Amino acid sequence: xxxxxxxxxxxxxxxxxxxxxxxxxxxxxxxxxxxxxxxxxxxxxxxxxxxxxxxxxxxxxxxxxxxxxxxxxxxxxxxxxxxxxxxxxxxxxxxxxxxxxxxxxxxxxxxxxxxxxxxxxxxxxxxxxxxxxxxxxxxxxxxxxxxxxxxxxxxxxxxxxxxxxxxxxxxxxxxxxxxxxxxxxxxxxxxxxxxxxxxxxxxxxxxxxxxxxxxxxxxxxxxxxxxxxxxxxxxxxxxxxxxxxxxxxxxxxxxxxxxxxxxxxxxxxxxxxxxxxxxxxxxxxxxxxxxxxxxxxxxxxxxxxxxxxxxxxxxxxxxxxxxxxxxxxxxxxxxx
Amino acid sequence: xxxxxxxxxxxxxxxxxxxxxxxxxxxxxxxxxxxxxxxxxxxxxxxxxxxxxxxxxxxxxxxxxxxxxxxxxxxxxxxxxxxxxxxxxxxxxxxxxxxxxxxxxxxxxxxxxxxxxxxxxxxxxxxxxxxxxxxxxxxxxxxxxxxxxxxxxxxxxxxxxxxxxxxxxxxxxxxxxxxxxxxxxxxxxxxxxxxxxxxxxxxxxxxxxxxxxxxxxxxxxxxxxxxxxxxxxxxxxxxxxxxxxxxxxxxxxxxxxxxxxxxxxxxxxxxxxxxxxxxxxxxxxxxxxxxxxxxxxxxxxxxxxxxxxxxxxxxxxxxxxxxxxxxxxxxxxxxx
Numbered sequence: 312x313x314x315x316x317x318x319x320x321x322x323x324x325x326x327x328x329x330x331x332x333x334x335x336x337x338x339x340x341x342x343x344x345x346x347x348x349x350x351x352x353x354x355x356x357x358x359x360x361x362x363x364x365x366x367x368x369x370x371x372x373x374x375x376x377x378x379x380x381x382x383x384x385x386x387x388x389x390x391x392x393x394x395x396x397x398x399x400x401x402x403x404x405x406x407x408x409x410x411x412x413x414x415x416x417x418x419x420x421x422x423x424x425x426x427x428x429x430x431x432x433x434x435x436x437x438x439x440x441x442x443x444x445x446x447x448x449x450x451x452x453x454x455x456x457x458x459x460x461x462x463x464x465x466x467x468x469x470x471x472x473x474x475x476x477x478x479x480x481x482x483x484x485x486x487x488x489x490x491x492x493x494x495x496x497x498x499x500x501x502x503x504x505x506x507x508x509x510x511x512x513x514x515x516x517x518x519x520x521x522x523x524x525x526x527x528x529x530x531x532x533x534x535x536x537x538x539x540x541x542x543x544x545x546x547x548x549x550x551x552x553x554x555x556x557x558x559x560x561x562x563x564x565x566x567x568x569x570x571x572x573x574x575x576x577x578x579x580x581x582x583x584x585x586x587x588x589x590x591x592x593x594x595x596x597x598x599x600x601x602x603x604x605x606x607x608x609x610x611x612x613x614x615x616x617x618x619x620x621x622x623x624x625x626x627x628x629x630x631x632x633x634x635x636x637x638x639x640x641x642x643x644x645x646x647x
Numbered sequence: 648x649x650x651x652x653x654x655x656x657x658x659x660x661x662x663x664x665x666x667x668x669x670x671x672x673x674x675x676x677x678x679x680x681x682x683x684x685x686x687x688x689x690x691x692x693x694x695x696x697x698x699x700x701x702x703x704x705x706x707x708x709x710x711x712x713x714x715x716x717x718x719x720x721x722x723x724x725x726x727x728x729x730x731x732x733x734x735x736x737x738x739x740x741x742x743x744x745x746x747x748x749x750x751x752x753x754x755x756x757x758x759x760x761x762x763x764x765x766x767x768x769x770x771x772x773x774x775x776x777x778x779x780x781x782x783x784x785x786x787x788x789x790x791x792x793x794x795x796x797x798x799x800x801x802x803x804x805x806x807x808x809x810x811x812x813x814x815x816x817x818x819x820x821x822x823x824x825x826x827x828x829x830x831x832x833x834x835x836x837x838x839x840x841x842x843x844x845x846x847x848x849x850x851x852x853x854x855x856x857x858x859x860x861x862x863x864x865x866x867x868x869x870x871x872x873x874x875x876x877x878x879x880x881x882x883x884x885x886x887x888x889x890x891x892x893x894x895x896x897x898x899x900x901x902x903x904x905x906x907x908x909x910x911x912x913x914x915x916x917x918x919x920x921x922x923x924x925x926x927x928x929x930x931x932x933x934x935x936x937x938x939x940x941x942x943x944x945x946x947x948x949x950x951x952x953x954x955x956x957x958x959x960x961x962x963x964x965x966x967x968x969x970x971x972x973x974x975x976x977x978x979x980x981x982x983x
Contacts, residue, residue, distance in 0.1 A: 392964045405852040406845070407873050471951070509742075516741040537743050615807070628728045 349425040353389075354476035356381070356423035363387040366417060367446060369439045383439045384420040385447060385481075391416035392482065399456065399485050415451055415483035419443050422477060428584075429466060429477045430575035438561075438568040440479070444591065445564065447481045449557045452596035457483040459491060459595050467586025470613040487595050495595065495604055502603035508552050510605035513537075522634040525641050526573055530566040533574050535633035535640070542615065542631035543582060545574060545640070547608040556593045556606045571608070573647060574640075578612055581643040586613040685761040689725075690812035692717070692759035699723040702753060703782060705775045719775045720756040721783060721817075727752035728818065735792065735821050751787055751819035755779050758813060764920075765802060765813045766911035774897075774904040776815070780927065781900065783817045785893045788932035793819040795827060795931050803922025806949040823931050831931065831940055838939035844888050846941035849873075858970040861977050862909055866902040869910050871969035871976070878951065878967035879918060881910060881976070883944040892929045892942045907944070909983060910976075914948055917979040922949040 353361040359377040367385040374380025387395075393414025401410040421429055421440045432440070448460050464479035465472040487495070501509035514532060517523055523534045525545060533547045547570065549563075559567070578587065589610040615630065689697040695713040703721040710716025723731075729750025737746040757765055757776045768776070784796050800815035801808040823831070837845035853859055853870045861869045861881060869883045883906065885899075895903070914923065925946040951966065 404873070405855070406848050407852075512742050516743075519741070537740070 349476075352425050352474075352476045354384075354418075354420045354474065354478060355425050359384075363389060367443060369443070379423070381423060382436065383422070383443050385443055386418050386420065388416040388418050388480070393484070410485070413456060413485055415454075415457070415481070417447060417481040419447070419479045419481065420476065421479065425476050427477060428579070429464065429479075430572065430579045432572070434565070434568050434572055437572050438565050441564045441568055441571070442561070444479070444481070445557060445559060448593065448596075451481070451483040452557065454483065455597050456485050457596060458598050459484045459487045460593060461488070461590065462593070463588065463590035465586075465588050467613065470586035470588050472586070487598065491592070491595070494592065498605070499601065499603045502601070508603060508605050510548060510607065511552050514548055514550065523637045525577065525637050526570060528566055528570050530563055531570045533570060535637040537633060539629050539633050539636075540627040541611045542629055543578065543612045543636045543640070544629075544633070545578070545610045545636075547571065547574060547610065548605065549607070552602075552605055554594050554602045554604045554606065556591065573645070574610065576647065577640045577643055577645045578610065580645045581640050582612050582614065587611060588613065685812075688761050688810075688812045690720075690754075690756045690810065690814060691761050695720075699725060703779060705779070715759070717759060718772065719758070719779050721779055722754050722756065724752040724754050724816070729820070746821070749792060749821055751790075751793070751817070753783060753817040755783070755815045755817060756812065757815065761812050763813060764915075765800065765815075766908065766915045768908070770901070770904050770908055773908050774901050777900045777904055777907070778897070780815070780817070781893060781895060784929065784932075787817070787819040788893065790819065791933050792821050793932060794934050795820045795823045796929060797824070797827075797926065798929070799924065799926035801922075801924050803949065806922035806924050808922070823934065827928070827931070830928065834941070835937065835939045838937070844939060844941050846884060846943065847888050850884055850886065859973045861913065861973050862906060864902055864906050866899055867906045869906060871973040873969060875965050875969050875972075876963040877947045878965055879914065879948045879972045879976070880965075880969070881914070881946045881972075883907065883910060883946065884941065885943070888938075888941055890930050890938045890940045890942065892927065909981070910946065912983065913976045913979055913981045914946065916981045917976050918948050918950065923947060924949065 349355060352358065356379045359365070359379065363386050365376050365381075365384050365386050368376065368381040369383040370376075370381050372380045391414075393412045393416050395413070395415050397411055397413050399410045399413050401408065403409075419440060422432060422436060429437075429440075444462050448462065451457055451460050461482045461484065462479065463482075466477070498509050501507070501512075505512075513536070514534075516537075517532070517534045523537065525533045525535065527533065527550070530550055531547060532550050533545055535544060536546050547567075553559075575587075578585065587610060589608055591606065591608050593606045594604045685691060688694065692715045695701070695715065699722050701712055701717075701720050701722050704712065704717040705719040706712075706717050708716045729748045729752050731749070731751050733747055733749050735746045735749050737744065739745075755776060758768060758772060765773075765776075780798050784798065787793055787796050797818045797820065798815065799818075802813070834845050837843070837848075841848075849872070850868060850870075852873075853868070859870045859873065861871065863869065863886070866886060867883060868886050869881055871880060872882050883903075889895075911923075914921065923946060925944055927942065927944050929942045930940045
């Protein structure tokens with residue numbers, strides 16, 4: 312059996328299986344993460360000269376740029392989807408609109424150690440990665456051409472990772488992408504109508520119902536949303552309304568590192584080390600915004616193939632009830 | 648290098664690589680389609696009693712329902728995403744809306760032969776399959792609860808097919824899915840503003856530019872759209888404005904079978920038998936519509952994993968220019 316559910320932000324309808332007919336963690340095949348290409352990896356320590364020159368790095372030992380000694384390293388993507396140089400030059404081609412591919416595409420190498428997964432970093436190491444996310448967000452926002460900074464991670468081949476060495480990506484876009492814009496507009500409409508943040512209301516309801524909460528700490532809460540798009544999809548929110556990721560204190564980032572590490576550890580243990588994607592949903596930059604947005608992180612384990620049905624309609628079939636997913640993630644035998 | 652492109656229907660922005668930086672057919676790994684489970688397949692001839700009772704079938708020999716002798720067979724999905732029984736019972740759960748999972752979920756088994764792929768059916772066999780699509784569309788539209796009939800095919804494991812034996816699926820939904828609604832509304836707005844069909848205008852522009860047209864016949868045209876979401880994505884349209892798939896004559900369906908077979912054959916040859924999805928974009932049913940919609944089929948070879956970036960934003964990176972894709976598909980050594 313299943314239910315039809317509609318989320319209140321962009322109006323997406325979803326089919327969700329009831330607990331009785333839900334798949335459990337054991338019903339999915341585990342993904343493989345081959346880690347055997349260290350010999351040719353350009354993200355490893357000692358290969359700094361093989362990548363474009365670094366933009367930022369964490370170097371606790373005071374070592375020189377583009378040499379070993381770093382713990383986190385931000386470099387331009389060697390094969391960028393967008394280029395930093397040039398004007399947008401928007402124009403029409405018949406009935407179509409187009410512009411040049413201006414933007415930025417950077418890689419955050421999260422550790423010099425080829426054999427480590429992101430979930431295996433220490434809280435301190437993860438904090439440095441999050442801190443780089445923040446500084447790149449703030450820095451790229453300084454370029455007036457950019458309207459949106461997307462920060463995301465693909466882990467595992469079936470989640471789209473093409474390089475084994477653990478890394479995340481930062482893309483600066485000269486416009487606000489469609490789904491993001493819809494989410495922002497949905498939040499704004501809700502706020503105009505009710506005078507409240509839609510995400511705060513969702514968090515409030517999660518607290519009332521309790522069953523979908525996976526974990527929380529002083530500043531953050533993680534839950535499997537009532538209307539997911541994917542099995543075991545998990546959302547991570549600042550508990551208090553917060554529209555600006557760029558303004559987080561180091562202490563806030565430390566709380567975030569703690570809960571993110573725990574959450575990824577639970578997902579790894581519970582779902583046999585699956586491939587996954589996560590992305591930061593942040594407020595647009597250089598754009599007239601109000602305070603109605605509430606930034607957050609969405610984590611999507613890659614457990615099934617997305618089929619024609621989903622692609623064709625935006626109408627997702629979710630084979631696991633989120634309450635059940637949360638219970639699995641919460642009760643799995645995980646110790647930090 | 649790449650370009651940013653925006654399609655005029657729902658307003659989706661896309662990054663498209665220029666021809667120089669595009670991947671060619673040889674750059675993708677071929678997908679595997681293991682066809683070795685005939686012994687346990689419930690879709691094979693002789694196993695009719697193992698499936699739910701058939702809804703429709705093509706039986707040229709006058710054989711009885713649920714016995715061998717069929718060439719195309721429509722059955723209820725054994726594990727349906729939606730159930731045909733019951734009321735919608737729409738209601739609110741806090742700030743969420745929900746309703747019961749009422750709908751229909753059917754399977755069209757396209758041939759009794761386990762070893763055959765859809766692309767290998769004869770034009771006559773494919774015509775019978777399309778004819779079943781049409782009769783199911785018309786029949787399900789007779790149920791006033793349904794608002795949208797989605798007809799699609801997943802071929803190959805990485806495109807989401809979980810049963811090897813070639814088949815397609817029909818899902819009747821009690822609401823119009825998000826992307827579909829956006830497409831319909833976009834087409835309607837364009838029509839209101841300009842007095843013309845947006846799809847007719849796109850076809851007109853494809854004719855003027857020529858380079859993205861893959862093939863055509865008397866009634867249909869296939870091209871790689873200027874703003875695709877995926878590499879080698881191909882759209883198939885009736886040349887003349889046509890808003891009602893249900894009204895197509897058998898002769899029209901025959902033209903459609905011919906071009907669909909050719910197109911899938913070209914994709915199979917050109918891209919080393921890839922996994923793919925196709926779906927019919929049809930007008931909603933039991934819904935106030937005008938004639939502005941123009942039904943069509945979208946075919947998406949599954950060549951790369953969809954990554955966090957696409958999922959998070961609806962902002963797709965397409966690694967192959969559609970003009971180049973069309974040239975590859977057009978010039979590949981294919982004979983019917």
